[in-house]
Amino acid sequence: MTAYTGAKIFVKCLEAENVDLVFGYPGGAVIDIYHELDQSDIRHILVRHEQAAVHAADGYARASGKVGVALVTSGPGATNTVTGIASAYMDSIPVVVFTGQVPTPLIGNDAFQEVDIVGITRPCTKHSFMVKDTKDLVKCISRAFHLARTGRPGPVLVDLPKDIMQTAADFSYPEKVFIESYQPNYAPHQGQLRKAFDMIVKANRPLIYGGGGIISARAADELTTFARRLSIPVTLTLMGLGGFPADDPLWLGMLGMHGTYRANMAVGNCDLLIAIGARFDDRVTGKIDEFAPNAKIIHIDIDPSSIQKNIQVDVPVVGDCKAALAKLNCFADGLNGRNWAEIRSEWLGIIQEWKSTRPLAYCQTLDGAIKPQCVVEAIHRLTNGEAIIATEVGQNQMWAAQYYHFNSPNSFLSSGGLGCMGYGLPASIGGQLARPDRVVVNIAGDGSIQMNIQELATAVHYNLPVKIAILNNGYLGMVRQWQELFKNRRYASTNITAPDFVRVAEAYGAVGLRATRPNEVEPVIRRALEIDKPVVMDFVVEREENVYPMVPVGQPITKMLLV
Amino acid sequence: MDTREAPEKRHTLSILVDNEPGVLARVAGLFSGRNFNIGSLSVAETTDPLVSRITIVVPGSEIILEQIMKQLRKLINVHKVIDLTDQPRVERELALIKVKGKNGDRAEILRIVDIFRCQVVDVSPHDYTVEVTGDQDKIEAILELFARFGIIEIAKSGVTALPRSKKGEKK
Incomplete structure (x- = not known):
C-alpha cells in the first residue's frame, strides 16, 4: 500500500464520500489540507466568515439531502463555527465540520490559535472526534459521515491537529461503517404500527402533525399518499414545510405560535394526533398540558429520546418515518374500499369553516406602505411556488413560512430550533450551489441580514444568482412585536438602523433594487428574477406590522391573537 | 402534564462506555446540560481495557429517568445503560x-x-x-x-x- 500524508488522506476520504463541495476558510493549522485540496477536483467555496461556512454547508445539506462539509482553521476559525453547528444540531441537519488544531505536542499549552473545540462543541454536536494518529484518520472521517447522515442526522465535528496532517499513513476506505454502540433503529415495530393504524381507522377527527423528520427521511411522498388515501388533514412544523403540498385541500398550514387558525384549532379539537418526525417543541405546543387535550397521540420518530420527552404519548413508534409511512400505506391497501372523503366530511367541514372564517390575513392598501406579507406572496406568485426559500429569523421567517406555500421538500431553508439570525444568506448560497437549476430567494429582515451581510462577497465571487428580499421595517421586528404586545410599546433597543442596502449591494458588485410603494413590489421582483447575478431587493415595508396569528408564550395554541 | 412533578426516587444506573478521553465529559455534560442531577458518580476500567463502567446515582421520577437513559444511549460512546434500581x-x-x-x-x-x-x-x-x-x-x-x-x-x-x-x- 502507498502511504500518503494526512492531508492527502483527508482529500481522498472526501472523494470516497463523493463530496463535491467544501465551504471553508483557510488558516495556519489547515494550510497542508488546503494545499492538497487545491490539487483535487473538490470545489472549495471561500466564505467570508466561518459561521457562514457552516450555515452554507447546512443550506446545501437541506437543499440537496446530502451531507454538507465545512473546513476551517483552529482557534477563532473553530469557535466561529459554533453557532452554525448548534443550528444544524437543533434542526438535525447532516453536516461534517473539519477544524484545524495545533500540533499534538502543543495541545493543552495555550498555543497560538489553540482552542478546545471538541470540548466547546460537545453539547451541540451529534458526535465529535479529535484525530490523534494519522492511522485513525480514515476511521474518524468515515465514521463522521456515517454518523452525520444516519439515524437522526446531525452535525459531527472532526478536529485535525496539524502534525497529524503532515504524517504519512496508508489509505484504504471502508465499504461500510460499523459502530457497535450506534445502531439506529430504522424498522418500526410492526405491532405498534398496526395498533397505530387501527386507531387511525377508528378515529373521527384524526390529524397528522409532521416535522422535519419527514424531510430528512425523504418521506414526503409516502406522507402525501397516506394522508390523501385516508383523507386526513395535515399540519406541519416550520421544519416540516414542503413535506406535504400546500395546494392540497387537506393542507392546514403550519401549526404553533404563528400557525394558522385552522391548524391550531384542529390540534385543539382532534381526537387522534399522528405526530411524525416531530418533537413537540415549545413553539409548537404552547402550553403543553393543554396541547391536543382531546386526542390520543401516536408518535413516530427515529430518535427514541424525542418520544415521551415533552408529552406522554399513547402509541410510541421508534423508526424511520419513511418506512413507517410505507407500512401504514400497506395497511391502507388492505382496507376494503371505504369512502374516506365522506367519512371525514364532517371533520373536514369544521376545518373548512375555520379556514374561511379565520384565514391568514393582512390589509394592503394601494397608497399605503408595502405590507411584508404582500412581498412574500408576490415572490410566491412570480416564482410559481417553485423557488428554494431561505430565511433569516424573526418576522421575515414567519411570513415566509405562512405565505410562501411550499409544495415540495428540500425547498425551505430556515434555522428553526436555534432561531439563528444571519442564517439565511449563507444558507441560500449553499442552497444555490446544491441546486443551480432552481431560483433561490433569501427572505430577510433588515436586522438579520446585517449579521452575515459580508457573504454578499461570496455570492458575487462565485456568481451565485441568489435573490435577497429584505423586508425592511427599521426594527428588530419580532422583538418589537413582543414589546408592543407585552411591554407597553417600550421599544427597547429594537429600533435598528441599517446602511443603504442598494448601495451596499452595488459596493459588493451585486445588483441593488428598492421598492417603497406597493405597486413597485412586483416590478422589482420581476427585474431581480431576470438578472443572472446576486440581487438585493430592499422592500421598505410597514414599520409596525405584526405576525398573526400569535400564541402568547404560556398559552394553549388555541388561544390565538388574531388580526 | 408537568412531567417534572412526578414522585422522585433514587436510581442507580450502570453504564458501559468506551474507555476513551472525553467520554466522562460527555456523560457528565449531558447531565448538566439537560438539568439532570447527579447524586454520585464513580468510574473505572472493566476487565476489557477498551470499556469503562460508570455508576451514577440519580434522583428523579420515572419519566425523567426514562429520558436520562434515552439521552445516555444516544451518546455514541455509550454501549449499554442499565437501571439497577428495581433488580437484585x-x-x-x-x-x-x-x-x-x-x-x-x-x-x-x-x-x-x-x-x-x-x-x-x-x-x-x-x-x-x-x-x-x-x-x-x-x-x-x-x-x-x-x-x-x-x-x-x-x-x-x-x-x-x-x-x-x-x-x-x-x-
Whole structure:
C-alpha cells in the first residue's frame, strides 16, 4: 500500500464520500489540507466568515439531502463555527465540520490559535472526534459521515491537529461503517404500527402533525399518499414545510405560535394526533398540558429520546418515518374500499369553516406602505411556488413560512430550533450551489441580514444568482412585536438602523433594487428574477406590522391573537 | 402534564462506555446540560481495557429517568445503560472517615468500628481514619454515630454496583 500524508488522506476520504463541495476558510493549522485540496477536483467555496461556512454547508445539506462539509482553521476559525453547528444540531441537519488544531505536542499549552473545540462543541454536536494518529484518520472521517447522515442526522465535528496532517499513513476506505454502540433503529415495530393504524381507522377527527423528520427521511411522498388515501388533514412544523403540498385541500398550514387558525384549532379539537418526525417543541405546543387535550397521540420518530420527552404519548413508534409511512400505506391497501372523503366530511367541514372564517390575513392598501406579507406572496406568485426559500429569523421567517406555500421538500431553508439570525444568506448560497437549476430567494429582515451581510462577497465571487428580499421595517421586528404586545410599546433597543442596502449591494458588485410603494413590489421582483447575478431587493415595508396569528408564550395554541 | 412533578426516587444506573478521553465529559455534560442531577458518580476500567463502567446515582421520577437513559444511549460512546434500581443488585460505597479521637472517646470509637465491621486504616494520637464499605445507609449510620466525636474529614468513592447473578441457574 502507498502511504500518503494526512492531508492527502483527508482529500481522498472526501472523494470516497463523493463530496463535491467544501465551504471553508483557510488558516495556519489547515494550510497542508488546503494545499492538497487545491490539487483535487473538490470545489472549495471561500466564505467570508466561518459561521457562514457552516450555515452554507447546512443550506446545501437541506437543499440537496446530502451531507454538507465545512473546513476551517483552529482557534477563532473553530469557535466561529459554533453557532452554525448548534443550528444544524437543533434542526438535525447532516453536516461534517473539519477544524484545524495545533500540533499534538502543543495541545493543552495555550498555543497560538489553540482552542478546545471538541470540548466547546460537545453539547451541540451529534458526535465529535479529535484525530490523534494519522492511522485513525480514515476511521474518524468515515465514521463522521456515517454518523452525520444516519439515524437522526446531525452535525459531527472532526478536529485535525496539524502534525497529524503532515504524517504519512496508508489509505484504504471502508465499504461500510460499523459502530457497535450506534445502531439506529430504522424498522418500526410492526405491532405498534398496526395498533397505530387501527386507531387511525377508528378515529373521527384524526390529524397528522409532521416535522422535519419527514424531510430528512425523504418521506414526503409516502406522507402525501397516506394522508390523501385516508383523507386526513395535515399540519406541519416550520421544519416540516414542503413535506406535504400546500395546494392540497387537506393542507392546514403550519401549526404553533404563528400557525394558522385552522391548524391550531384542529390540534385543539382532534381526537387522534399522528405526530411524525416531530418533537413537540415549545413553539409548537404552547402550553403543553393543554396541547391536543382531546386526542390520543401516536408518535413516530427515529430518535427514541424525542418520544415521551415533552408529552406522554399513547402509541410510541421508534423508526424511520419513511418506512413507517410505507407500512401504514400497506395497511391502507388492505382496507376494503371505504369512502374516506365522506367519512371525514364532517371533520373536514369544521376545518373548512375555520379556514374561511379565520384565514391568514393582512390589509394592503394601494397608497399605503408595502405590507411584508404582500412581498412574500408576490415572490410566491412570480416564482410559481417553485423557488428554494431561505430565511433569516424573526418576522421575515414567519411570513415566509405562512405565505410562501411550499409544495415540495428540500425547498425551505430556515434555522428553526436555534432561531439563528444571519442564517439565511449563507444558507441560500449553499442552497444555490446544491441546486443551480432552481431560483433561490433569501427572505430577510433588515436586522438579520446585517449579521452575515459580508457573504454578499461570496455570492458575487462565485456568481451565485441568489435573490435577497429584505423586508425592511427599521426594527428588530419580532422583538418589537413582543414589546408592543407585552411591554407597553417600550421599544427597547429594537429600533435598528441599517446602511443603504442598494448601495451596499452595488459596493459588493451585486445588483441593488428598492421598492417603497406597493405597486413597485412586483416590478422589482420581476427585474431581480431576470438578472443572472446576486440581487438585493430592499422592500421598505410597514414599520409596525405584526405576525398573526400569535400564541402568547404560556398559552394553549388555541388561544390565538388574531388580526 | 408537568412531567417534572412526578414522585422522585433514587436510581442507580450502570453504564458501559468506551474507555476513551472525553467520554466522562460527555456523560457528565449531558447531565448538566439537560438539568439532570447527579447524586454520585464513580468510574473505572472493566476487565476489557477498551470499556469503562460508570455508576451514577440519580434522583428523579420515572419519566425523567426514562429520558436520562434515552439521552445516555444516544451518546455514541455509550454501549449499554442499565437501571439497577428495581433488580437484585450489590451496591457498595467506600468512605474514608477521619474522626477525632480524644482520650475518653478512643475505646468507644473502636467499638463502633468493630460493630460495623470496618477498619482503622490510620491512627494518630488525635484521630483515627476509618475505612467503611457498604451501602449508603450503613455509611450514613456510622457518620451519625461518629458525629458526636467530631468528624475532621471525609472522602467517599461514590456508589458502585453490579446486578446479582440469578441463583440456581445452570451456567
